[in-house]
Amino acid sequence: MNSQLQVAPQNFFDESRLIAERFIQTVVAVDDNISFGELSSSVMNSDLQVQLPDEDGGLGASNIIDDELSLDAPDLNSDLNYQELSACFANKSILCSALKVYEGDTGEQQTIDATFNISKKADITILDWQMECDRSNYGNIAKGAIKKLLQYDVDGNGRLRLILIYTSESIPTVLRALKSHLTEFQAKIENGKEIQFACENLSLCKVVVINKQTTIESLVDRSIEEFTHMTCGLLSNATLAAITEIRDKTHHHLYKFNKKLDAAYISHVLGLISSPAMRENAHEVAFDYGIDLLAEEIKSDLQISSQVKKSLSKDVLQKWPDFITEQNPQADFIFKIGNCPEVSVTLDRMKRILSVTETEEFERILEEEPQFPASEPLSISKTFSNKHIQFMFDDNSLNQHLELSAIQCTRRNMRTLGENYKPTLKQGAIIKRQGKNEYYVCIQPLCDSVRLTCSTNFTFLKISKVSNTKPMTHVIHGVEVAYLAFDVDPKSKNIYMAQFLPDPAEKMVKAELCNEKYIFKSGNEVFEWCGEFKQPIFQGIVNDVSASLARVGFDSFEWLRLRKS
Structure with missing residues:
Protein backbone atom coordinates (compact mmCIF):
# COMPACT_ATOMS: atom_id res chain seq x y z
CA MET A 1 0.00 0.00 0.00
CA ASN A 2 1.47 3.36 -0.95
CA SER A 3 2.35 5.84 1.73
CA GLN A 4 -0.27 8.38 0.70
CA LEU A 5 -3.01 6.06 1.81
CA GLN A 6 -1.70 6.26 5.36
CA VAL A 7 -2.42 10.00 5.65
CA ALA A 8 -5.65 10.62 7.55
CA PRO A 9 -8.07 12.55 5.31
CA GLN A 10 -9.03 15.96 6.67
CA ASN A 11 -12.17 16.60 4.65
CA PHE A 12 -14.74 14.97 2.38
CA PHE A 13 -12.73 15.58 -0.80
CA ASP A 14 -9.65 13.91 0.75
CA GLU A 15 -11.83 10.93 1.71
CA SER A 16 -13.13 10.81 -1.85
CA ARG A 17 -9.64 11.07 -3.33
CA LEU A 18 -8.40 8.07 -1.32
CA ILE A 19 -11.36 6.02 -2.53
CA ALA A 20 -10.79 7.14 -6.14
CA GLU A 21 -7.07 6.40 -5.95
CA ARG A 22 -7.76 2.87 -4.68
CA PHE A 23 -10.29 2.38 -7.48
CA ILE A 24 -8.27 3.63 -10.47
CA GLN A 25 -6.47 0.73 -12.12
CA THR A 26 -5.61 1.70 -15.68
CA VAL A 27 -4.30 4.85 -17.33
CA VAL A 28 -3.48 5.22 -21.03
CA ALA A 29 -1.04 7.86 -22.33
CA VAL A 30 -0.71 8.63 -26.06
CA ASP A 31 2.09 10.79 -27.44
CA ASP A 32 4.18 11.10 -30.59
CA ASN A 33 7.43 11.27 -28.60
CA ILE A 34 7.78 8.55 -25.96
CA SER A 35 11.11 7.71 -24.36
CA PHE A 36 12.52 5.54 -21.59
CA GLY A 37 15.13 6.52 -19.04
CA GLU A 38 15.32 8.89 -16.09
CA LEU A 39 15.23 12.65 -16.42
CA SER A 40 17.73 14.75 -14.55
CA SER A 41 16.58 16.34 -11.32
CA SER A 42 17.21 19.79 -12.78
CA VAL A 43 14.73 19.07 -15.54
CA MET A 44 12.14 17.58 -13.22
CA ASN A 45 12.33 20.44 -10.75
CA SER A 46 12.70 23.35 -13.14
CA ASP A 47 10.07 26.06 -13.14
CA LEU A 48 8.97 26.49 -16.70
CA GLN A 49 7.56 29.90 -17.58
CA VAL A 50 4.93 29.78 -20.29
CA GLN A 51 3.13 32.71 -21.84
CA LEU A 52 -0.28 31.87 -23.26
CA PRO A 53 -0.83 33.26 -26.77
CA ASP A 54 -3.67 35.47 -27.82
CA GLU A 55 -6.90 33.47 -27.82
CA ASP A 56 -7.30 34.19 -31.51
CA GLY A 57 -3.95 32.59 -32.31
CA GLY A 58 -3.85 29.49 -34.49
CA LEU A 59 -3.33 25.99 -33.22
CA GLY A 60 0.25 26.10 -34.41
CA ALA A 61 1.15 29.37 -32.70
CA SER A 62 4.16 29.27 -30.41
CA ASN A 63 3.49 29.71 -26.71
CA ILE A 64 7.04 29.94 -25.39
CA ILE A 65 9.17 32.97 -24.81
CA ASP A 66 12.72 31.78 -25.48
CA ASP A 67 14.32 34.22 -23.04
CA GLU A 68 12.28 32.75 -20.19
CA LEU A 69 13.50 29.19 -20.67
CA SER A 70 16.46 28.07 -18.61
CA LEU A 71 19.06 25.81 -20.18
CA ASP A 72 17.79 22.95 -18.05
CA ALA A 73 14.08 23.46 -18.79
CA PRO A 74 12.43 20.80 -20.95
CA ASP A 75 11.20 21.65 -24.41
CA LEU A 76 7.42 21.49 -24.47
CA ASN A 77 7.58 19.31 -27.57
CA SER A 78 10.18 16.98 -26.05
CA ASP A 79 9.70 13.31 -25.26
CA LEU A 80 7.16 12.00 -22.83
CA ASN A 81 9.25 10.06 -20.34
CA TYR A 82 7.20 6.89 -20.03
CA GLN A 83 9.58 5.41 -17.46
CA GLU A 84 8.86 8.21 -15.00
CA LEU A 85 5.17 8.44 -15.84
CA SER A 86 4.59 4.73 -15.28
CA ALA A 87 6.74 4.80 -12.12
CA CYS A 88 4.70 7.67 -10.64
CA PHE A 89 1.46 5.81 -11.29
CA ALA A 90 3.03 2.56 -10.06
CA ASN A 91 3.74 4.24 -6.71
CA LYS A 92 -0.03 4.55 -6.40
CA SER A 93 -0.62 0.93 -7.54
CA ILE A 94 -1.99 2.15 -10.89
CA LEU A 95 -1.02 0.53 -14.19
CA CYS A 96 -0.05 3.02 -16.91
CA SER A 97 0.19 1.98 -20.55
CA ALA A 98 1.65 4.14 -23.32
CA LEU A 99 1.04 4.29 -27.05
CA LYS A 100 3.33 5.97 -29.54
CA VAL A 101 1.88 7.57 -32.65
CA TYR A 102 2.07 5.48 -35.84
CA GLU A 103 4.04 6.92 -38.75
CA GLY A 104 3.27 6.96 -42.47
CA ASP A 105 0.33 8.04 -44.59
CA THR A 106 -2.16 6.03 -42.55
CA GLY A 107 -0.47 6.77 -39.22
CA GLU A 108 -3.07 9.21 -37.94
CA GLN A 109 -6.01 6.85 -38.49
CA GLN A 110 -4.05 3.92 -37.10
CA THR A 111 -3.29 5.93 -33.97
CA ILE A 112 -6.93 6.97 -33.58
CA ASP A 113 -8.10 3.35 -33.88
CA ALA A 114 -5.40 2.07 -31.51
CA THR A 115 -6.14 4.83 -28.98
CA PHE A 116 -9.82 3.92 -29.09
CA ASN A 117 -9.15 0.22 -28.58
CA ILE A 118 -6.74 0.70 -25.68
CA SER A 119 -8.83 3.42 -24.02
CA LYS A 120 -12.28 1.82 -24.16
CA LYS A 121 -11.87 0.23 -20.76
CA ALA A 122 -9.32 2.61 -19.26
CA ASP A 123 -10.16 4.70 -16.20
CA ILE A 124 -8.18 7.72 -17.46
CA THR A 125 -6.88 8.60 -20.94
CA ILE A 126 -4.08 11.18 -21.35
CA LEU A 127 -3.55 12.61 -24.85
CA ASP A 128 -0.94 14.95 -26.28
CA TRP A 129 -2.54 17.63 -28.45
CA GLN A 130 0.38 18.10 -30.84
CA MET A 131 1.01 14.63 -32.27
CA GLU A 132 0.81 15.37 -36.01
CA CYS A 133 3.76 16.14 -38.30
CA ASP A 134 1.95 19.07 -39.91
CA ARG A 135 1.44 21.93 -37.46
CA SER A 136 -1.81 22.88 -39.24
CA ASN A 137 -3.24 19.47 -38.30
CA TYR A 138 -2.48 19.67 -34.58
CA GLY A 139 -5.27 18.04 -32.58
CA ASN A 140 -6.55 15.75 -35.36
CA ILE A 141 -5.58 12.54 -33.57
CA ALA A 142 -6.88 13.68 -30.18
CA LYS A 143 -10.18 14.90 -31.67
CA GLY A 144 -10.63 11.72 -33.71
CA ALA A 145 -9.96 9.42 -30.76
CA ILE A 146 -12.20 11.42 -28.42
CA LYS A 147 -15.07 11.43 -30.90
CA LYS A 148 -14.82 7.67 -31.35
CA LEU A 149 -14.73 7.08 -27.58
CA LEU A 150 -17.75 9.33 -27.00
CA GLN A 151 -19.80 7.51 -29.65
CA TYR A 152 -18.86 4.21 -28.04
CA ASP A 153 -20.08 5.50 -24.66
CA VAL A 154 -23.36 6.81 -26.13
CA ASP A 155 -24.01 3.46 -27.83
CA GLY A 156 -23.31 1.72 -24.51
CA ASN A 157 -25.80 3.93 -22.58
CA GLY A 158 -23.07 5.98 -20.94
CA ARG A 159 -20.21 5.50 -18.51
CA LEU A 160 -17.77 7.49 -16.41
CA ARG A 161 -14.89 8.72 -18.57
CA LEU A 162 -12.06 11.18 -17.96
CA ILE A 163 -9.81 12.38 -20.81
CA LEU A 164 -6.89 14.73 -20.14
CA ILE A 165 -5.25 16.69 -22.95
CA TYR A 166 -1.90 18.28 -22.21
CA THR A 167 -0.71 20.94 -24.57
CA SER A 168 1.56 23.93 -25.09
CA GLU A 169 -1.23 25.60 -27.06
CA SER A 170 -3.55 28.15 -25.52
CA ILE A 171 -6.11 26.27 -23.42
CA PRO A 172 -9.04 28.41 -24.73
CA THR A 173 -7.92 27.69 -28.29
CA VAL A 174 -7.91 23.93 -27.70
CA LEU A 175 -11.28 24.09 -25.93
CA ARG A 176 -12.84 25.94 -28.87
CA ALA A 177 -11.41 23.42 -31.32
CA LEU A 178 -12.83 20.52 -29.29
CA LYS A 179 -16.23 22.16 -28.88
CA SER A 180 -16.62 22.80 -32.61
CA HIS A 181 -15.58 19.21 -33.42
CA LEU A 182 -17.93 17.58 -30.87
CA THR A 183 -21.14 19.51 -31.54
CA GLU A 184 -23.15 16.32 -32.11
CA PHE A 185 -22.59 15.43 -28.44
CA GLN A 186 -23.73 18.90 -27.26
CA ALA A 187 -20.26 19.85 -26.05
CA LYS A 188 -19.90 22.94 -23.88
CA ILE A 189 -16.94 24.70 -22.29
CA GLU A 190 -17.03 24.77 -18.49
CA ASN A 191 -14.79 26.45 -15.90
CA GLY A 192 -12.44 27.69 -18.62
CA LYS A 193 -10.56 24.39 -18.63
CA GLU A 194 -12.79 21.51 -19.67
CA ILE A 195 -15.41 20.20 -22.05
CA GLN A 196 -18.62 18.73 -20.64
CA PHE A 197 -21.63 17.38 -22.50
CA ALA A 198 -25.37 18.06 -22.34
CA CYS A 199 -25.98 14.67 -23.99
CA GLU A 200 -27.55 12.53 -21.26
CA ASN A 201 -25.37 9.46 -21.83
CA LEU A 202 -22.26 11.63 -21.49
CA SER A 203 -23.25 13.43 -18.29
CA LEU A 204 -20.38 11.71 -16.45
CA CYS A 205 -17.76 12.32 -19.12
CA LYS A 206 -15.42 15.27 -19.43
CA VAL A 207 -12.31 16.36 -21.31
CA VAL A 208 -9.87 18.44 -19.28
CA VAL A 209 -7.17 20.53 -20.97
CA ILE A 210 -3.99 21.33 -19.04
CA ASN A 211 -0.74 23.12 -19.81
CA LYS A 212 2.18 21.03 -20.96
CA GLN A 213 4.62 22.55 -18.48
CA THR A 214 3.06 20.31 -15.84
CA THR A 215 5.69 17.97 -14.37
CA ILE A 216 5.24 14.21 -14.38
CA GLU A 217 4.32 14.17 -10.67
CA SER A 218 1.81 16.99 -11.01
CA LEU A 219 0.34 15.40 -14.16
CA VAL A 220 -0.31 12.21 -12.19
CA ASP A 221 -1.77 14.11 -9.22
CA ARG A 222 -3.91 16.26 -11.52
CA SER A 223 -5.37 13.21 -13.26
CA ILE A 224 -6.41 11.65 -9.93
CA GLU A 225 -7.74 14.98 -8.70
CA GLU A 226 -9.90 15.48 -11.81
CA PHE A 227 -11.19 11.92 -11.53
CA THR A 228 -12.11 12.60 -7.91
CA HIS A 229 -14.07 15.71 -8.87
CA MET A 230 -16.21 13.48 -11.10
CA THR A 231 -16.89 10.86 -8.41
CA CYS A 232 -16.92 12.93 -5.23
CA GLY A 233 -20.27 11.99 -3.69
CA LEU A 234 -21.71 9.70 -1.04
CA LEU A 235 -23.19 6.89 -3.13
CA SER A 236 -20.62 7.32 -5.91
CA ASN A 237 -17.83 6.90 -3.34
CA ALA A 238 -19.57 3.82 -1.96
CA THR A 239 -19.86 2.42 -5.49
CA LEU A 240 -16.13 2.92 -6.15
CA LEU A 312 -20.79 5.99 4.22
CA SER A 313 -19.70 6.27 7.85
CA LYS A 314 -20.95 8.84 10.34
CA ASP A 315 -17.61 10.65 10.15
CA VAL A 316 -17.86 10.97 6.36
CA LEU A 317 -21.47 12.15 6.54
CA GLN A 318 -20.41 14.91 8.92
CA LYS A 319 -17.73 16.08 6.49
CA TRP A 320 -20.12 16.14 3.54
CA PRO A 321 -21.94 19.44 4.40
CA ASP A 322 -18.61 21.29 4.63
CA PHE A 323 -17.70 20.02 1.16
CA ILE A 324 -21.02 21.20 -0.29
CA THR A 325 -20.51 24.65 1.26
CA GLU A 326 -16.96 24.85 -0.11
CA GLN A 327 -18.19 23.95 -3.60
CA ASN A 328 -21.09 26.41 -3.44
CA PRO A 329 -20.99 29.00 -0.64
CA GLN A 330 -24.54 30.05 -1.59
CA ALA A 331 -25.97 26.57 -1.08
CA ASP A 332 -28.84 26.25 1.39
CA PHE A 333 -29.63 23.08 3.32
CA ILE A 334 -33.39 22.79 2.98
CA PHE A 335 -35.82 20.28 4.45
CA LYS A 336 -39.36 19.71 3.19
CA ILE A 337 -41.36 17.54 5.59
CA GLY A 338 -44.44 16.13 3.87
CA ASN A 339 -46.43 19.03 2.43
CA CYS A 340 -45.31 21.46 5.14
CA PRO A 341 -43.39 24.65 4.29
CA GLU A 342 -39.65 24.30 3.66
CA VAL A 343 -37.16 24.84 6.49
CA SER A 344 -33.64 26.13 5.82
CA VAL A 345 -30.92 25.17 8.32
CA THR A 346 -27.39 26.39 8.93
CA LEU A 347 -24.24 24.38 8.22
CA ASP A 348 -23.69 23.69 11.92
CA ARG A 349 -27.28 22.57 12.46
CA MET A 350 -27.11 20.31 9.41
CA LYS A 351 -23.99 18.60 10.73
CA ARG A 352 -25.58 18.09 14.14
CA ILE A 353 -28.70 16.55 12.59
CA LEU A 354 -26.54 14.06 10.65
CA SER A 355 -24.61 13.00 13.74
CA VAL A 356 -27.32 13.03 16.45
CA THR A 357 -27.96 9.78 18.36
CA GLU A 358 -29.92 10.83 21.47
CA THR A 359 -33.68 11.46 21.27
CA GLU A 360 -33.64 14.51 23.56
CA GLU A 361 -30.82 16.13 21.61
CA PHE A 362 -32.62 15.41 18.34
CA GLU A 363 -35.81 17.08 19.59
CA ARG A 364 -33.85 20.15 20.77
CA ILE A 365 -32.28 20.55 17.33
CA LEU A 366 -35.68 20.33 15.61
CA GLU A 367 -37.12 22.97 17.95
CA GLU A 368 -34.34 25.50 17.24
CA GLU A 369 -35.29 28.50 15.14
CA PRO A 370 -36.50 28.23 12.49
CA GLN A 371 -38.51 25.35 13.94
CA PHE A 372 -39.39 22.28 11.96
CA PRO A 373 -43.15 22.01 11.33
CA ALA A 374 -45.60 20.02 13.43
CA SER A 375 -48.78 18.49 12.03
CA GLU A 376 -51.64 18.39 14.52
CA PRO A 377 -51.91 16.43 16.72
CA LEU A 378 -48.31 15.24 16.20
CA SER A 379 -45.25 16.76 17.87
CA ILE A 380 -42.36 18.14 15.82
CA SER A 381 -40.31 14.95 16.17
CA LYS A 382 -43.33 12.74 15.37
CA THR A 383 -44.08 14.82 12.27
CA PHE A 384 -40.44 14.50 11.25
CA SER A 385 -40.54 10.71 11.59
CA ASN A 386 -44.04 10.12 10.15
CA LYS A 387 -43.87 12.30 7.04
CA HIS A 388 -41.64 11.83 4.02
CA ILE A 389 -38.44 13.89 4.23
CA GLN A 390 -37.17 15.59 1.09
CA PHE A 391 -33.74 17.12 1.62
CA MET A 392 -32.32 19.48 -1.00
CA PHE A 393 -29.49 21.87 -1.65
CA ASP A 394 -30.03 22.66 -5.36
CA ASP A 395 -32.83 23.00 -7.89
CA ASN A 396 -32.70 19.37 -9.10
CA SER A 397 -33.81 17.88 -5.82
CA LEU A 398 -37.01 16.25 -7.14
CA ASN A 399 -35.21 14.61 -10.06
CA GLN A 400 -32.53 13.29 -7.70
CA HIS A 401 -35.17 11.69 -5.48
CA LEU A 402 -36.98 10.25 -8.50
CA GLU A 403 -33.70 8.87 -9.86
CA LEU A 404 -32.83 7.03 -6.65
CA SER A 405 -36.42 5.72 -6.47
CA ALA A 406 -36.19 4.46 -10.06
CA ILE A 407 -32.83 2.80 -9.38
CA GLN A 408 -34.41 0.99 -6.45
CA CYS A 409 -37.45 -0.17 -8.44
CA THR A 410 -36.26 -0.71 -12.03
CA ARG A 411 -34.64 -3.94 -13.12
CA ARG A 412 -34.76 -3.35 -16.88
CA ASN A 413 -36.11 -0.70 -19.23
CA MET A 414 -35.75 0.39 -22.85
CA ARG A 415 -32.56 2.31 -22.04
CA THR A 416 -30.72 -0.66 -20.61
CA LEU A 417 -31.80 -3.47 -22.96
CA GLY A 418 -29.05 -5.21 -24.89
CA GLU A 419 -29.32 -5.54 -28.66
CA ASN A 420 -30.21 -9.23 -28.53
CA TYR A 421 -32.60 -9.16 -25.58
CA LYS A 422 -36.34 -9.46 -26.19
CA PRO A 423 -38.55 -8.73 -23.17
CA THR A 424 -40.65 -11.61 -21.85
CA LEU A 425 -44.11 -11.26 -20.35
CA LYS A 426 -43.58 -12.43 -16.78
CA GLN A 427 -44.02 -11.41 -13.18
CA GLY A 428 -42.82 -7.84 -12.63
CA ALA A 429 -43.22 -6.69 -16.27
CA ILE A 430 -44.90 -3.29 -16.64
CA ILE A 431 -47.03 -2.75 -19.75
CA LYS A 432 -49.11 0.10 -21.16
CA ARG A 433 -52.27 -0.35 -23.22
CA GLN A 434 -51.64 1.50 -26.49
CA GLY A 435 -54.10 4.29 -27.19
CA LYS A 436 -55.00 4.60 -23.52
CA ASN A 437 -53.15 5.89 -20.50
CA GLU A 438 -53.54 2.57 -18.65
CA TYR A 439 -50.65 0.73 -17.03
CA TYR A 440 -50.48 -2.79 -15.63
CA VAL A 441 -47.91 -4.85 -13.75
CA CYS A 442 -47.83 -8.59 -14.41
CA ILE A 443 -48.41 -10.68 -11.27
CA GLN A 444 -48.53 -14.05 -13.06
CA PRO A 445 -46.57 -16.70 -11.10
CA LEU A 446 -43.22 -17.29 -12.81
CA CYS A 447 -43.88 -21.01 -13.21
CA ASP A 448 -47.08 -20.18 -15.15
CA SER A 449 -45.18 -17.96 -17.59
CA VAL A 450 -43.04 -20.73 -19.11
CA ARG A 451 -43.60 -24.01 -20.98
CA LEU A 452 -46.66 -22.51 -22.67
CA THR A 453 -48.14 -24.31 -25.70
CA CYS A 454 -51.37 -22.37 -26.33
CA SER A 455 -53.09 -19.06 -25.67
CA THR A 456 -52.77 -18.41 -21.94
CA ASN A 457 -54.45 -16.09 -19.48
CA PHE A 458 -52.08 -13.70 -17.72
CA THR A 459 -52.92 -11.91 -14.49
CA PHE A 460 -52.15 -8.22 -14.04
CA LEU A 461 -52.72 -5.51 -11.50
CA LYS A 462 -53.85 -2.19 -12.90
CA ILE A 463 -51.64 0.59 -11.55
CA SER A 464 -52.23 4.35 -11.65
CA LYS A 465 -49.72 6.64 -13.31
CA VAL A 466 -49.43 9.84 -11.28
CA SER A 467 -47.58 13.13 -11.66
CA ASN A 468 -44.20 13.47 -9.99
CA THR A 469 -45.66 15.77 -7.35
CA LYS A 470 -48.51 13.45 -6.26
CA PRO A 471 -48.36 10.60 -3.72
CA MET A 472 -46.56 7.65 -5.30
CA THR A 473 -45.42 4.16 -4.34
CA HIS A 474 -43.14 3.15 -7.23
CA VAL A 475 -40.99 4.89 -9.86
CA ILE A 476 -39.32 3.51 -13.00
CA HIS A 477 -37.20 5.07 -15.72
CA GLY A 478 -39.18 6.14 -18.77
CA VAL A 479 -38.27 6.71 -22.41
CA GLU A 480 -40.46 9.55 -23.65
CA VAL A 481 -40.30 11.06 -20.17
CA ALA A 482 -37.46 10.66 -17.69
CA TYR A 483 -39.53 8.98 -14.97
CA LEU A 484 -42.86 7.17 -14.64
CA ALA A 485 -44.37 7.41 -11.16
CA PHE A 486 -47.11 5.01 -10.05
CA ASP A 487 -49.54 4.64 -7.19
CA VAL A 488 -49.99 0.88 -6.77
CA ASP A 489 -53.23 -0.14 -5.05
CA PRO A 490 -53.17 -3.93 -4.47
CA LYS A 491 -56.94 -4.33 -4.02
CA SER A 492 -58.61 -7.18 -5.90
CA LYS A 493 -60.81 -4.72 -7.85
CA ASN A 494 -57.69 -3.72 -9.84
CA ILE A 495 -56.92 -7.25 -11.06
CA TYR A 496 -57.04 -7.58 -14.85
CA MET A 497 -56.81 -10.66 -17.13
CA ALA A 498 -55.68 -10.90 -20.77
CA GLN A 499 -54.77 -13.76 -23.12
CA PHE A 500 -51.48 -13.97 -25.00
CA LEU A 501 -50.02 -16.44 -27.48
CA PRO A 502 -46.55 -17.82 -26.65
CA ASP A 503 -43.64 -18.04 -29.04
CA PRO A 504 -43.74 -21.66 -30.36
CA ALA A 505 -39.99 -22.13 -30.02
CA GLU A 506 -39.45 -20.33 -26.72
CA LYS A 507 -42.79 -21.45 -25.18
CA MET A 508 -42.98 -18.05 -23.52
CA VAL A 509 -44.72 -14.81 -24.48
CA LYS A 510 -42.03 -12.74 -26.18
CA ALA A 511 -42.30 -9.10 -27.22
CA GLU A 512 -42.13 -7.94 -30.84
CA LEU A 513 -40.14 -4.88 -31.90
CA CYS A 514 -42.39 -2.34 -33.63
CA ASN A 515 -41.45 1.29 -34.29
CA GLU A 516 -38.61 1.09 -31.76
CA LYS A 517 -41.01 -0.19 -29.07
CA TYR A 518 -41.52 -3.69 -27.73
CA ILE A 519 -45.15 -4.76 -27.86
CA PHE A 520 -47.36 -7.68 -26.80
CA LYS A 521 -50.62 -8.49 -28.63
CA SER A 522 -53.77 -9.77 -26.96
CA GLY A 523 -56.41 -10.16 -29.65
CA ASN A 524 -56.99 -6.65 -31.01
CA GLU A 525 -55.36 -5.05 -27.99
CA VAL A 526 -51.72 -3.94 -28.13
CA PHE A 527 -49.62 -3.45 -24.99
CA GLU A 528 -46.30 -1.64 -24.89
CA TRP A 529 -43.52 -3.00 -22.67
CA CYS A 530 -42.29 -0.22 -20.33
CA GLY A 531 -39.85 -2.09 -18.10
CA GLU A 532 -39.57 -4.55 -15.23
CA PHE A 533 -39.60 -4.14 -11.49
CA LYS A 534 -36.80 -5.71 -9.47
CA GLN A 535 -37.59 -9.04 -7.81
CA PRO A 536 -38.10 -7.74 -4.24
CA ILE A 537 -40.33 -4.94 -5.58
CA PHE A 538 -42.72 -7.08 -7.62
CA GLN A 539 -42.70 -9.78 -4.94
CA GLY A 540 -43.90 -7.17 -2.45
CA ILE A 541 -46.73 -6.20 -4.82
CA VAL A 542 -47.74 -9.85 -5.27
CA ASN A 543 -47.75 -10.38 -1.50
CA ASP A 544 -49.97 -7.31 -1.02
CA VAL A 545 -52.40 -8.56 -3.68
CA SER A 546 -52.47 -12.00 -2.03
CA ALA A 547 -53.19 -10.42 1.35
CA SER A 548 -56.03 -8.41 -0.18
CA LEU A 549 -57.54 -11.55 -1.72
CA ALA A 550 -57.21 -13.43 1.58
CA ARG A 551 -59.35 -10.96 3.49
CA VAL A 552 -62.53 -12.43 4.96
CA GLY A 553 -65.58 -10.22 4.85
CA PHE A 554 -68.78 -10.97 6.75
CA ASP A 555 -71.58 -9.15 8.56
CA SER A 556 -71.26 -8.83 12.31
CA PHE A 557 -72.88 -7.10 15.25
CA GLU A 558 -71.63 -3.49 14.85
CA TRP A 559 -71.54 -2.85 18.60
CA LEU A 560 -69.24 -5.84 19.09
CA ARG A 561 -67.11 -5.07 15.99
CA LEU A 562 -66.50 -1.49 17.05
CA ARG A 563 -65.59 -2.50 20.61
CA LYS A 564 -62.26 -3.72 19.16
CA SER A 565 -61.20 -0.15 18.54
Missing part, protein backbone atom coordinates in the same frame (compact mmCIF):
# COMPACT_ATOMS: atom_id res chain seq x y z
CA ALA A 241 -15.27 1.35 -2.80
CA ALA A 242 -17.55 -1.61 -3.52
CA ILE A 243 -16.10 -2.24 -6.98
CA THR A 244 -12.59 -1.96 -5.55
CA GLU A 245 -13.51 -4.52 -2.90
CA ILE A 246 -14.83 -6.89 -5.57
CA ARG A 247 -11.67 -6.45 -7.61
CA ASP A 248 -9.48 -7.11 -4.57
CA LYS A 249 -11.45 -10.27 -3.76
CA THR A 250 -11.55 -11.56 -7.36
CA HIS A 251 -8.94 -14.26 -6.85
CA HIS A 252 -10.48 -15.22 -3.52
CA HIS A 253 -13.80 -15.85 -5.28
CA LEU A 254 -12.04 -17.77 -8.03
CA TYR A 255 -10.44 -19.88 -5.31
CA LYS A 256 -13.82 -20.49 -3.68
CA PHE A 257 -15.71 -21.22 -6.93
CA ASN A 258 -12.97 -23.32 -8.49
CA LYS A 259 -13.30 -25.83 -11.32
CA LYS A 260 -13.42 -28.71 -8.83
CA LEU A 261 -17.04 -27.70 -8.15
CA ASP A 262 -18.07 -28.52 -11.73
CA ALA A 263 -19.26 -32.02 -10.83
CA ALA A 264 -21.44 -30.66 -8.02
CA TYR A 265 -22.97 -28.01 -10.33
CA ILE A 266 -23.67 -30.64 -13.01
CA SER A 267 -25.39 -32.72 -10.32
CA HIS A 268 -27.64 -29.74 -9.65
CA VAL A 269 -28.44 -29.44 -13.37
CA LEU A 270 -29.14 -33.17 -13.61
CA GLY A 271 -31.45 -32.94 -10.62
CA LEU A 272 -33.46 -30.24 -12.38
CA ILE A 273 -33.52 -32.21 -15.64
CA SER A 274 -34.76 -35.29 -13.80
CA SER A 275 -37.88 -33.40 -12.70
CA PRO A 276 -40.62 -33.49 -15.39
CA ALA A 277 -41.94 -30.13 -14.18
CA MET A 278 -38.52 -28.46 -14.52
CA ARG A 279 -37.05 -30.31 -17.50
CA GLU A 280 -37.79 -27.79 -20.25
CA ASN A 281 -36.55 -24.88 -18.17
CA ALA A 282 -33.77 -26.67 -16.29
CA HIS A 283 -30.85 -24.74 -17.79
CA GLU A 284 -32.43 -21.31 -17.14
CA VAL A 285 -33.20 -22.27 -13.53
CA ALA A 286 -29.66 -23.58 -13.06
CA PHE A 287 -28.28 -20.34 -14.48
CA ASP A 288 -30.35 -18.28 -12.01
CA TYR A 289 -29.09 -20.48 -9.17
CA GLY A 290 -25.46 -19.90 -10.18
CA ILE A 291 -25.90 -16.13 -10.48
CA ASP A 292 -27.71 -15.90 -7.14
CA LEU A 293 -24.93 -17.93 -5.51
CA LEU A 294 -22.24 -15.57 -6.83
CA ALA A 295 -24.27 -12.45 -6.01
CA GLU A 296 -24.80 -13.51 -2.40
CA GLU A 297 -21.09 -14.15 -1.91
CA ILE A 298 -20.24 -10.71 -3.29
CA LYS A 299 -22.99 -9.08 -1.22
CA SER A 300 -21.64 -10.77 1.92
CA ASP A 301 -18.15 -9.38 1.23
CA LEU A 302 -19.46 -5.85 0.67
CA GLN A 303 -21.50 -5.90 3.88
CA ILE A 304 -18.42 -6.60 6.01
CA SER A 305 -15.93 -4.52 4.00
CA SER A 306 -14.33 -1.85 6.20
CA GLN A 307 -13.61 0.35 3.16
CA VAL A 308 -17.19 0.25 1.91
CA LYS A 309 -18.54 0.90 5.42
CA LYS A 310 -16.14 3.81 5.85
CA SER A 311 -17.35 5.44 2.62
